[in-house]
Amino acid sequence: MKKIILNTILYTSAIILLLSSCSKEIEGRTDNVAALNPINPDENAGTWKTILLTAPNEIIVPAPAATNTPDYVAQINEIKSCQYNLSREDKEIVKYWSAGAVFRWNEILRELVAKHNLPPYQNADGTYPIPSATNPLAYPLFPFANPPYAARAYAYVSAAQYDALVAAWYYKKQYNRPSPYQVDTTLNVLIPKSPLSSYPSEDATIAGVCAEMLKLLFPGDQDFIQQKIEEHKRARIVSGANVRSDIDAGEALGKAVALKFVARARGDRAGAAVGTPTIWAQLETDAITRGETPWISLESPKRPPMLPLYGNVKPFLFDSLTKVSLLPPPPPSTNSPQMQTELAEVLDNVKHPTREKTAIVHYWADGVGTSTPPGHWNAIAAEDFISKSFSEVRWARNLALLNMSLMDAGIVCWYTKYYYFNPRPTQLNPEIKTLTGVPNFPAYISGHSTFSAAAATVLSHIIPEKAAAYDAMAKEASMSRLYGGIHYRSDCEVGLVVGKNVANYAVQRAQIDGAE
Amino acid sequence: MNSYKLKHGITLFVMLFLLNNITKAQTDLDAIMMEKNRFCVGPSYMNNSWKNYWEGTLKRDNANLGTVSTQSYAIMGNYGVTDNLNVLFSVPYVSTKASAGTLKGNKGLQDLSVFVKYLAMEKDLGKGTFSLYAIGGASVPLTNYDADYLPLSIGLKSKTASLRALVDYQVNSFFATASATYVLRSNIKIDRNSYYTDHMIYSNEVEMPNASNINVRAGYRSERLIAEAVFNQWNTLGGFDITRNNMPFPSNEMNATTIGAKVKYVLFTKHEFAVEGGADFTISGRNMGQANNYHGGLLYVFELKSKHSNEKSKEATK
Numbered sequence: 001m002k003k004i005i006l007n008t009i010l011y012t013s014a015i016i017l018l019l020s021s022c023s024k025e026i027e028g029r030t031d032n033v034a035a036l037n038p039i040n041p042d043e044n045a046g047t048w049k050t051i052l053l054t055a056p057n058e059i060i061v062p063a064p065a066a067t068n069t070p071d072y073v074a075q076i077n078e079i080k081s082c083q084y085n086l087s088r089e090d091k092e093i094v095k096y097w098s099a100g101a102v103f104r105w106n107e108i109l110r111e112l113v114a115k116h117n118l119p120p121y122q123n124a125d126g127t128y129p130i131p132s133a134t135n136p137l138a139y140p141l142f143p144f145a146n147p148p149y150a151a152r153a154y155a156y157v158s159a160a161q162y163d164a165l166v167a168a169w170y171y172k173k174q175y176n177r178p179s180p181y182q183v184d185t186t187l188n189v190l191i192p193k194s195p196l197s198s199y200p201s202e203d204a205t206i207a208g209v210c211a212e213m214l215k216l217l218f219p220g221d222q223d224f225i226q227q228k229i230e231e232h233k234r235a236r237i238v239s240g241a242n243v244r245s246d247i248d249a250g251e252a253l254g255k256a257v258a259l260k261f262v263a264r265a266r267g268d269r270a271g272a273a274v275g276t277p278t279i280w281a282q283l284e285t286d287a288i289t290r291g292e293t294p295w296i297s298l299e300s301p302k303r304p305p306m307l308p309l310y311g312n313v314k315p316f317l318f319d320s321l322t323k324v325s326l327l328p329p330p331p332p333s334t335n336s337p338q339m340q341t342e343l344a345e346v347l348d349n350v351k352h353p354t355r356e357k358t359a360i361v362h363y364w365a366d367g368v369g370t371s372t373p374p375g376h377w378n379a380i381a382a383e384d385f386i387s388k389s390f391s392e393v394r395w396a397r398n399l400a401l402l403n404m405s406l407m408d409a410g411i412v413c414w415y416t417k418y419y420y421f422n423p424r425p426t427q428l429n430p431e432i433k434t435l436t437g438v439p440n441f442p443a444y445i446s447g448h449s450t451f452s453a454a455a456a457t458v459l460s461h462i463i464p465e466k467a468a469a470y471d472a473m474a475k476e477a478s479m480s481r482l483y484g485g486i487h488y489r490s491d492c493e494v495g496l497v498v499g500k501n502v503a504n505y506a507v508q509r510a511q512i513d514g515a516e
Numbered sequence: 517m518n519s520y521k522l523k524h525g526i527t528l529f530v531m532l533f534l535l536n537n538i539t540k541a542q543t544d545l546d547a548i549m550m551e552k553n554r555f556c557v558g559p560s561y562m563n564n565s566w567k568n569y570w571e572g573t574l575k576r577d578n579a580n581l582g583t584v585s586t587q588s589y590a591i592m593g594n595y596g597v598t599d600n601l602n603v604l605f606s607v608p609y610v611s612t613k614a615s616a617g618t619l620k621g622n623k624g625l626q627d628l629s630v631f632v633k634y635l636a637m638e639k640d641l642g643k644g645t646f647s648l649y650a651i652g653g654a655s656v657p658l659t660n661y662d663a664d665y666l667p668l669s670i671g672l673k674s675k676t677a678s679l680r681a682l683v684d685y686q687v688n689s690f691f692a693t694a695s696a697t698y699v700l701r702s703n704i705k706i707d708r709n710s711y712y713t714d715h716m717i718y719s720n721e722v723e724m725p726n727a728s729n730i731n732v733r734a735g736y737r738s739e740r741l742i743a744e745a746v747f748n749q750w751n752t753l754g755g756f757d758i759t760r761n762n763m764p765f766p767s768n769e770m771n772a773t774t775i776g777a778k779v780k781y782v783l784f785t786k787h788e789f790a791v792e793g794g795a796d797f798t799i800s801g802r803n804m805g806q807a808n809n810y811h812g813g814l815l816y817v818f819e820l821k822s823k824h825s826n827e828k829s830k831e832a833t834k
Contacts, residue, residue: 024703028718107716114712121761139760298618300579350620355660362664362707369712369762379710379718426618433620485620 029383030107035098037192038391042515045393046170049513051316051400052260053163056170059256061249064175064199067183075243076184082238083188090238097235098191101206102161102395103382108210108228109157110371110378112218116145117369119303119440126301130274136220143217147447148310148410150372152270153217155316155400155407156261160209162400164257165393168205168250172197180243190239201242201250202392207232208254216262268314273307280304287421293334295423295442306441311415316404317505326412326501328494331422331444339428342488346425347432350485358435361484364448364477365436373448373477374406377455380473384463397515402458405506409454409499410447416498417442425485434485446487449478449495450502457503461510474499543594543604544631544651545731547684547693550596553821560813562588562608566798566805569667572757573802582616584667584805588626592813595820600635607658610670619668622661626671629655644687651695653678664706664722666764667805673766674701674724691744692734699727704766713767714756722767725754733778742780746796749773758803768803775799776809788817 046056053059065071082090097104120129120140129140136142143149179198181187207229214225233251236242242250283305287294297303315323332338349357366373381402385395422444426432439447456474460467478496481487510516550556565585568577590608597603611623630653637648655676663673682695701724709720728751735744755769776796783789793812798805 024723026703026717026719026721026723028716029709030718111712111716114716118759118761141760300616355662358662359707362662363709365708369759370708371710371712371716376710432618434618435620438618485618 030099030103030386032095033099033103033386035095035191036100036103036392037389038194038394039389040391040394041194041196042169042391042393043173043196044169045166045391045397045515046173048166048169048393048397048515049509050163050166051159051404052264053167053257056167057174059167059253061167061171061175061200061253064177064245064249067178072183072243072245075245076180076187078244079180079187079237079240082234083190083240086238090234093231093235094190094239097203097232098239100386100392100395101203101232102165102392102399103386104232105157105161105206105210106154106378106382106399108225109154109214110375112214112221112224113145113150113153113375114369114371115221116141116143116218117150117372118144119146119368120144122301122303128301128303133219136218142220145372146306147366147372147374147451148273148307148313148414149270151374151403151407151410151451152265152268152313154374154378154403156217156265157210157213158396158399158403159316160213160258160261161206161254162393162396163261164205164209164254165202165396167253167257168200168202169196169393171200171249171253172202175199179241180246181240187240189241191241194241198242198246199249200253201236201246203236203242204233204247204250205254205257206392206396208251208256209258210254211251212255212258212262216265264314270310270313273310273313275304275308277304279308283308283418283421291333291335292421293423293428295421296427297440298424298426298438299440303440305418306439307414308418308441311411311418313407313411315408315411317408317502317509322505323408323412323415326498327416327419328445328498330420331488331490331494334423334428339488342490343425343429343432345489346482346485346487347429349483350432350435353435353483357483360476360480361435364480365484366448367437367439373451374403374410374455377402377406377451377459381455381459384459384466388463394515397513398462401462401506401510402455405454405458405503406451408505409450409502412498412502413445413447413450413495414441416445417447420444422491425488432485436484436486438486443487444491444494445498446478446481446491446495448481449474449487449492450499452477453496453499454503454506455499457500458506458510461507543592543602544633544653544680545682545693545695546733547647547649547682547686547691549599549633549635550594550602550817552596552598553819554596554817555593555820556595556815556817557591557593558813558815560588560590560592560811562586562590562809562811564588564807564809566807569805570801570803571760571762574760575806578617580617581614581619581667584612584614586610586612586670602633604631604633605629612668612670614668622665622668622670624661624670625658626661627655627657627673629653641685642687644685647684649680649682649684649695651678651680651682651697653680662707663704663766664708664711666766669766672701672724673704676701680729686737689736689738690734691737692732694732695730697729697731699729701726706766711765713765722765724767725752725769727752740782740785742778744778746776746778746794747774748776748796755803764803770804771800771802772798772804772807773800774807774809780815788815790815 131140131142133142176197177199181189233247284294366376422442424443452474456470459470478492567583588608588610590606592606594604606629608626610626613621633651636650657673661670663669678699680697684693704722705720710718730749733744733746751771755767774796778794780792796809798807
């Protein structure tokens with residue numbers, strides 16, 4: 001008997017030791033994505049309609065050197081010498097970046113947003129510090145990448161990548177310099193071969209765009225971003241996809257195009273979106289004058305409302321008069337029986353939440369420390385685009401349509417929120433305990449609903465066979481805010497309508513941009 | 517002689533509750549065995565609360581949480597398979613609450629814990645008795661609760677397996693016990709399908725670092741009364757820090773050092789009915805609350821088989 005027990009203990013310890021040495025590392029869904037091999041190279045994308053560029057050749061890309069020059073031969077030899085001693089790290093970066101340049105930079109951007117989506121901690125006197133772009137590494141770190149900030153960041157990066165790639169495609173066709181593996185057929189190629197000219201490199205164009213855009217958007221993360229840029233460019237040379245002059249020309253093009261977008265961003269009024277104490281007080285007074293209960297922060301100490309002037313930011317898809325026309329009718333008055341009914345419904349939802357509904361709340365919460373709802377929709381889009389094997393330029397075009405919609409949806413949503421300045425359910429009935437954090441801005445209309453309907457509308461246009469699924473996701477995301485106790489039904493339902501209205505402008509653009 | 521008496525003693529049941537409701541039935545941390553065929557069972561109550569917590573290594577409070585409190589109602593049992601081999605279990609029902617802010621607390625059945633405790637060696641040494649125990653444990657969540665709702669989730673949802681070595685030395689009525697534990701923790705699934713730790717992960721699975729525990733206790737131990745001081749050190753072996761003003765996450769590095777005291781008194785020796793109670797205080801930590809923990813319980817011991825058959829089986833093993 002004793003022997004059996006002793007043996008059992010010995011075996012148990014052996015198993016535990018064995019298990020403890022086991023790897024528990026998680027494989028992410030996109031860690032091992034296959035190399036992008038576009039079904040359609042979109043040869044004529046150089047004619048697609050640009051966003052800020054007045055013409056695809058607005059930025060001049062010089063003619064490349066001929067492939068029989070000693071300089072070009074030296075560049076081919078650079079590839080060969082890199083491949084001669086291929087390290088494990090090199091193989092890893094080739095594998096990582098070959099999944100797609102637009103895709104990987106979209107992931108990197110989502111990661112930066114998640115890292116920075118943290119509300120600043122209060123000062124000792126109960127006020128809150130405001131992050132400063134000129135001193136990004138001092139607390140509070142710049143930026144606070146909340147949903148409006150994130151939506152704008154995704155839009156600028158995607159739109160700039162799109163314009164830059166249209167230009168790159170224009171020059172590919174114009175100069176038509178062959179790829180290194182077409183020039184030297186003995187070259188070992190580690191990625192799927194493209195029928196298109198390799199000059200200028202589309203990958204380097206994207207990296208160049210990101211280099212400039214992210215200096216503006218994430219100025220405190222330059223070491224991380226520069227490391228990614230270097231890896232990306234090296235991956236293209238090591239893999240035999242590009243010679244160095246392809247890379248240099250692409251990077252220069254990307255940077256030049258991005259600077260146009262940086263200039264637009266500096267003047268789009270986002271810098272003033274925080275508002276001032278006078279403006280914050282005025283919003284409250286105005287709501288009282290209208291006979292409504294004004295929104296009050298539920299945080300302790302009370303935090304100023306999030307980006308009250310974000311509704312004045314310059315949209316991508318329409319002008320500011322159109323924005324005003326997209327304003328929905330007012331929410332039920334805070335004194336109305338309708339509001340009492342909706343409030344009762346919220347309370348009912350949080351009183352006895354089912355596990356299934358709680359899971360929905362948390363799946364879509366995308367709160368503090370996440371890539372935000374726009375980031376979540378970028379992830380949904382990206383994972384679907386992977387299966388479509390789009391060309392890089394089509395990837396960029398589709399993400400630009402998605403993210404311009406999300407940014408503009410955010411603008412109209414924020415404009416609405418501060419136009420009506422409507423309180424959250426818990427403010428009107430403190431008995432309502434929420435299943436997720438209460439966002440620090442007015443309720444009407446729901447940001448999640450507006451963002452989700454906008455995304456679902458654009459994605460349904462791009463991948464029509466999934467329209468019903470996108471619609472169901474948007475509705476679930478919308479209702480998750482009611483289940484969680486942080487929105488009334490009106491906020492959610494009207495948010496879905498407004499989001500769709502905004503995204504229709506992107507669909508109209510998609511129909512005439514030359515890509516369909 | 518003394519240790520023989522102790523085997524008649526009733527096992528202690530105490531919950532050690534840390535920020536995230538890492539439960540430990542304390543019987544698996546002491547040097548007391550149930551005799552063969554005897555079964556000890558009883559309810560316990562635990563109240564754990566904290567106002568300050570460590571965000572990484574920075575100690576702070578949070579006006580949007582106020583005081584976070586956790587209450588646990590558990591049934592625990594200990595059965596003597598043989599005089600040297602006990603099987604223990606506990607099943608807690610847990611509810612959480614924040615005194616400020618808007619977040620709703622959670623409640624529900626948490627994890628079933630089972631321990632197998634083996635008295636590997638017992639010998640007279642100097643003036644006292646030295647004993648050595650090996651204790652294997654396992655726990656599984658009993659319900660599909662949400663672990664990714666810290667600090668108000670009812671638990672971390674990891675399945676665990678643990679192995680502990682425990683030594684005890686007793687001279688007359690004074691004793692000291694020390695143990696070291698290695699805890700394997702399985703990965704968990706959360707409701708989200710991506711999350712950020714110190715990098716982005718596109719999965720609903722979370723890698724949970726393993727953990728270790730050191731427990732030292734000493735005091736007075738007789739047939740009717742046990743009074744002891746307790747030191748405990750819980751460390752996760754890996755994990756990451758909560759960043760500034762962020763929310764906690766299940767795979768944070770969670771460490772806590774607690775000190776406390778515990779008393780158990782046998783009211784009626786005839787039926788072996790006892791009461792116990794105690795308190796623990798967190799003196800240092802990382803990514804956890806600075807918790808005060810109070811607990812109390814009732815214990816009742818009875819024979820599971822008749823004395824007759826018990827005697828018989830004892831004869832048979834001789």
